[in-house]
Amino acid sequence: MHLGVSIRALALATVFVVAACGGNQGGTGANPASPDKQILRVNVDTEPGTLDIVQQQWVYEADVGRNIYEALTRPKSDLSDVEPAAAKSWSVSSDGLTWTFKLRTDEKFSDGTAVTASDFVFAYKRIFDPTVAATYESYFEIIAGGSQYSSVDPKNATAVKAFLDGLGLSAPDAQTFQIKLSNPAPWFKWVTSLWLASPIKKADVDAAGSANYGAVTADAVSKIHGNGAFVISEVVPKDHITLVPSKNYRTQPKLQKVIFYYITDGNVEYAKFQNGELDITRGVPSPDVPTVLADPKLSKEVLRGPTLLNWWIDYNTTRAPLNNADLRLALSKSIDRDSYIKNVRKGIGIPATYFIPNGERGYAQSDIQKYDCSAAKQLLAKAKAAGVTDAQLNGLHYEYSASSARKSTAEFLQQQWQQCLGVNVTVDAVESKTHSRHFRTLDYWIGGVSGWNADYPDPQDWFDIFLTGSGNQFSGWTNKDYDGLVNKGDNSPNQADRDKAYGDAQKLLETQAPVMFFYQEQKFLLINSKVKGWNYSALDDDWIGDVGTALTMYIST
Amino acid sequence: MAVTAGAPRRRGALPFLSFIPQGRGTTLGIYIIKRLLWMIPVLFFVIVITFFLMHQAPGGPWDREGRQLSPAVIQNLNIKYGLDKPEWQQFLTYISGVIRFDFGDSLRSPGQHVSDLLLESWPYTFTLGALTFILLVPIGIGLGVIAALRQNSLVDYTALGLATAAASTPNFVVGIFLIILLAVGLNRVTGGTFYLATGGMPQPFNPFQPELIMPVITLGALPTAYIARLTRSSTLDTLRQDFVRTAWAKGLRARLVVMRHVLKNSLIPVVTALGPTFAFLITGSFIVETLFSIPGIGRTFVNSIAGRDYPLILGTTILYAVLIAVINLIVDVLYVFIDPRVRLTD
Secondary structure, rough: OOOOOOOOOOOOOOOOOOOOOOOOEEEOOOOOHHHHHEEEEEEEOOOOOOOOOOOOOOHHHHEEEEEEEOOOOOOOOOOOOEOOOEEEEEEEEOOOEEEEEEOOOOEEOOOOOOOOOOHHHHHHHHHHOOOOOOHHHHHHEEEHHHHHHHOOOOOHHHHHHHHHOOOOEEEEEOEEEEEEEEEOOOOOHHHHHOOOOOOOOHHHHHHHOOOOOOOOOHHHHHHOOOOOOEEEEEEEEEEEEEEEEEEOOOOOOOOOEEEEEEEOOOHHHHHHHHHOOOOOOOOOOOOHHHHHHHOOHHHHHHHEEEEEEEEEEEOOOOOOOOHHHHHHHHHHOOOOOHHHHHHOOOOOEEEEEOOOOOOOOOOOOOOOOOOOHHEEEHHHHHHOOOOOOOOHHHOOOOEEEEOOHHHHHHHHHHHHHHHHHOOEEEEEEOOOHHHHHHOOOOOOOEEEEEEEEOOOOHHOOOHHHEEEEEEEEOOOOHHHHHHHHHHHHOOOOOOOHHHHHHHHHHHHHHHHHEEEEEEEEEEEEOOOOOEEOOOOOOHHHOOOOOOOHHHHOOEEE | OOOOOOOOOOOOEEEEEEEOOOOOHHHHHHHHHHHHHHHHHHHHHHHHHHHHHHHHHOOOOOOOOOOOOOOOHHHHHHHHOOOOOOOHHHHHHHHHHHHHOOEEEEEOOOOOOOHOOOOOOOOHHHHHHHHHHHHHHHHHHHHHHHHOOOOHHHHHHHHHHHHHHHHHHOOHHHHHHHHHHHHHHHHHHOOOOOOOOOOOOOOOOOOOOHHHHHHHHHHHHHHHHHHHHHHHHHHHHHHOOOOHHHHHHHHHHHHHHHHHHHHHHHHHHHHHHHHHHHHHHOOHHHHHHOOOOOOOOOHHHHHHHHHOOOHHHHHHHHHHHHHHHHHHHHHHHHHHHHOOOOOOOO
C-alpha cells in the first residue's frame, strides 16, 4: 500500500538500473510469416473475473486488460522511467502537486471515437467509486481528496457524488487531464502507468449499467471499447479470449490474433507447448526442468530471467518465543538457500537474503541473514539466555497453504532447522483461505511463503509493506526506527537521502528479521522459437507482453 | 414376465396408462407428483445446510495470500454484495431470490449472474457425462456378463484385471497418461501428422468430436470398471439360482436362458448403481475438466468453494441437488418396469 506521505524531489534523479533484464529479447531479424499465420497463443492460467479495467486486480486480468487499454504512461523496457503512452507529454507544477497530462490527439477508442480528458476523469473517478469497490483504489489515494475514501457511505448517493466530484481530477480541455495530489509524490508517475489507470468510455458503462459493465460474456465484444492496440474479437467463457488489432490504434501490430487460454494445470500447459498448441507457457513443471534443459529443441526455447518478485517466511513477532529478534535471526541464518534452490526448486530462482529484488533501485546484497549455522547457534544461545525455553522452541509450528510445491518447501525448512539448531518445528498444511485468515489475525507461529511482486520499480512500493499497521505485513512487527527511516525515504527531496534512508531501513529489517528473506523468483518459461520481436522485462507479470507489449511481437517463417 | 412372485397381472382403470405394468397408473402419477413436491423441502434443507456451512468455513471471499485489500475496500465490497448484513438477513434475501429464480451475482465475476454461469458451463459437463454414460452401460455390463459366463477363464481374468486396473488408477494419472500417449506421444511418433489435440473446446450436445475421446476415457474408466465388477458378481449369483438351473434343465437355448432369465434378474442391482453413476457423471469432475480444458461445472464448483464465491457455491449445490433428486426419481420409477415386485408407496 502506498499511503505514506511523500514529499520527494521532483527532479527525477538518474535512476539506477541493474542490467538484469538484458539479453532477453526475441530478436527481430527473421522474416515475418504471412498475416494468416500471425496468431499468438498464450496461457494466462485463469479467466479474468472482469473486463472492467478499473476492477482488474489479478495478473491474469491485467494480462488481457493491458492489451485492450492504454494508460497515460508505461514503464520503459529498461524500467528506468516511464514513457508516454496515451499522454504525449506531462508537466508537474513547481510545488509538485499539480500534474498536467497532454493527451495524444490521435488517441481513439476501438469504435473510433476520440479519447478525451473527460474519459480519464470518468475512469479515475470510477476507481474511487465506493459502489464499484475497485480493489486497487488505495494506490490512488495520494490524489487530493482520495484519503476520504474510507469515510464515504456507498449507500448514500449524494455523499458518493460529492466525494467523487471533490477529487483532484479535472479536464480543462479535451486534451488536458489534470491531477492534483495531496502531497508531492514523484513516484506518482508510476501510478499513472498501472493498467487500471486507463480511460473508460462512459457510454459503455451507461449502456451496460455500472454493476454489469465488464462482465466476461460473449457479448462483451460489442460492449467494451478500449483505447489499446488490441480489441476483443471473441469471448468464449471459461476457455479463451481472442484479441485482434484495433483499427483505430495509432500503429498496427504484425500479430493478427492473440489468444489467451485459461490452462491451470502446468503439466497440461507443458504438453500443449510440446504439441504446438501453445506458443508461450507460464512456466515449466518443476520435475520437467531437467528434461527441458537436456532437450536439444526445448532448451533453445527457454526464457529465463529475474522478476521483481521476492519470497520470504513470516514470523509472528507478537507471539513468544518469536518476539525475540535473536531467535528470529537464528532461524533465518540456519536455512541454506543455495541448497533449497538447487534441490527443491531444480535451480529455478535466486537465493536471496535481501529485501529489494535484484533489478530494481535499492537492491543491496546482504550477509545479515546469510546461511551460517555456527552464527545461528550463537544467536540461539543468546536467545535462550534471554529466556527462550526448549519447550517453546519445540512447540513452534510452520504453517503453509496446502500444495505439493509448498509441502516440499515446508519439509526442507523443517529439516534445516532440525539439522542446524536442533529445533523441532511442526509442519501444518492448511487450506489457502484459512491460511490467509490466520496470517491476518496473527494466529500462527511461522508461516510462508509470502512475497511481494513489484507494482512499479520504486523502493517506496516495497518499504511501505513493513510500516507499522500495514495490511501487507503479517508479522505484527512494529519498529519506530524503521518507520522513521521509511518516512524519510518516502519524503526526502534528495535522491541520495532517499537511498541512504532506504538502505538503513533495509539493514534494520534484515537484522530485526520479522521475516526471513528466502529467494527471488526467476522466470523459467518456454517460448516458441518462431515468436520474435519480444522484449522481456523483470516487471513482466505472467507473460512477456506486459511491459514490452505484443505490439512488437510477430511470428517468423 | 418374471418367474418370481408378484401381484397378478391386471389392467387398471386408466387405459392411457395401460403400458404401466400391474395397472398402477394412478399410484405412479400421484407418486411422481408427491416426489416432486417433496423436492421443495429437500432443496430448502440443502440451501440451509450449505448456506450456514459455507459461512462457517474459515476465511471469506476477500481473504487472500500476499497483497491484501484495504479495510475500506473490503467494507465497500461487503456492502456491494450485501455481505455486511447479518447472516439470517442474507439468508432471507437469498431464499426470496431463489423463489423468483434469482440466484444472485457471482462475487468473483462482477456483473455475472450465477444462473448464467451455470447454464454456460453445464452443457459441456452434460455432453461429456452423457456420452460417457452411453458408452459405459454396454461396455460395463457386457464385460461383466462375459466375465461371469466364462468364470475363471482367461476372458474373465482379462476383464477383471482391466477393471481392477481402471478402478485403482486415479483419473489424474489416467488423464496425464493419455495426454502423454495420444497427444504428445502420437505427435512425436507420427511427426505431427496424426495425434489428438490436448485442448480444443468441445461443442455442447455434440457427441461426435475427437476432443472428447481422452476425457471420456478418463472420466469413464472408474465407473465402467465398477459396473463391470458389479454385473459380474450379480450375474454369478443369479446363475446359481434354482430357476436358472430349471431353465437349463428345460433345455432352453443358452441365449434364451441368459437374456431372459439371468440378465433380467442380475441387472436389478446394476440399475440401482447406474442411477448414482449417471448423477456422478453429469455433475462434472474437477480433474477431468481441468486436464482437458473443459469449461464445465465441476471446475466451476471447486473454484467457487476455493474462492468462497458464496452465491456460486449455493447455485451449484442447488443444481446438483435437483439433478440428483430427479435422477433418483427416474431410477425409482424405472424399478416398476424392471422388477414387478416393486410397489411404489409413499
